[in-house]
Structure formats: C-alpha cells, structure tokens
Amino acid sequence: MITETAPIGLLLRGGQHHRIGGQHRRILHLPLTDKLVELLSCQVTGKQPNDFVFPSPKGKSIDDRMLQRRVLKPVLKKLGLADRDLYAARHSFGTRAVQQGMALTDVAYLMGHTTVETAMRNYVSVTKPAVALPSISDKSK
Template sequence: MIFTASVSRGHHRDTTKTGDSRSVSTTKTVREMLRSRHQSTNPSPDDLVFPAPKGGYMNDNRFRGKIWKPVLESCGIDYQKPYNLRHTGASHAAAGGASLAEISEQTGHSKKVLMKTYLHAIDRKCLFVDF
C-alpha cells in the first residue's frame, strides 16, 4: 500500500506528516481484507478506507473508547495505546530481520531514530561477525 496523504485529529493533509509518500507492506490477511472491503464498497479514489460510522473522518478519541478498549478487554489484554502498535510492528520487523531502510520507509522515521528507538529488538549477537 502507498500512503500519500494523512489525517490527524480530523485535519486532512495532502501529504504525509513528513511530506514523503511511503510504501507499507502488509500481510496476506490484511491485503485480502482490504481487497474484500474495496470490492464490496466500490469506492471512489477520494473515499476514506475506514470512515466514521456516520461518514467523514474517524475521531481517534471515540475510536479508543468505543472500539479499541472493548476489543482489548474482550481479549483479556491490558490497555495499550493504539500508537503502541507502531512500535510493536517496527520492533517485530527489526527482530525478524527487516533492514533499517525497509522499516524506515514504512514508518517514516529516519534510520537514526530507528536505531535509537528499536535497536533493542534486534538480536545483538547477529550484529557481530567472526572474521
């Protein structure tokens, strides 16, 4: 998927926060879910992927209270901010062997920020090579 615009707190931007479009890899399950949603709604290019129930932009506070918290509770998971998924995804990608360049492209972070924030997720033994 390629992101070229963003919405934050109900405010639409014609670019992403950094001004750079970014490509994000997804799992096969996510791709199939999005493809199915696309086929069932037949959207126009300007339609939102996940609009609010009554249309328009989704309110992050309402999402957290009405959707996020109940889902976590039903799964027996202690509350975590939705933003934590970003850190978890990048950490799992790093631990799984994704390059800093790949993770940087998907998150929009510089490689320096990634090293500082996510390096702990990498098996440090793999960083040292015997010659």
C-alpha cells in the same frame, strides 16, 4: 502519526495502501499482504473507491486517537482482549520487524521516519547477548 486512513480504492488497487501522515505530510506507499487485504475487505464492501476504510461517522478521515477509540477498542473488546495502545502496537511492529531481519531502511520508511537514525534509536535493542565476536586477522605477519 497517521492523520488520515486510506481510501478504499487505494487499498485494493495493486495491494498498496497509501497514507498521508506524519509531521512532514508525506505520501507513503505501504505494501499489504494478500491476507491483510482479505481481512480488510469486509471494511470496504459497498463503499466507493474514494471512501475511507475507517471513516468518521460523517465519512471523513479520522486521526489515530479516533482510530483507537472507534476501531481498535471495539475489536479488542469483542475478542475479549484487554485494551491496548495503538502507539505500543506501532512500536512493537517496528521492533519485531528489526528483530526478524527487515532492513533498517525499510523499517524507517514503513514507520514514516525521515532518517534511519530515528528508526535505529526507537526499534533496535542491544539487550540480546552477542552470539560471537567478529574474527580478527593479523595482516602484519
């Protein structure tokens, strides 16, 4: 779970987003695409480098529950979309990253997991039918 949102200076410096979060309170460095930086730039206009991108009304950090209530819900409403759960979006991101071939170690890191096994358990599905069996060679001949 994200317990703090990124300070603006960290978001815009070098295309990296730094977050502090999870049970282990580790700092993670998350790469942002140019498009994502562009989309978030309206959130940072006129703010100082150490300000948060999505602050509380008092300028402090917000937790994921408040991020959902104060940021995500109003955006979805304005777009005419049904309310969505932030946790479900997180799970969808992890699952789609694996499906699109992202290395499981990278998915585990981006999701803030301390082990690859946790990412595997949460985001790898075996519902897709196998395309082919592995080849078997008989080396005894």
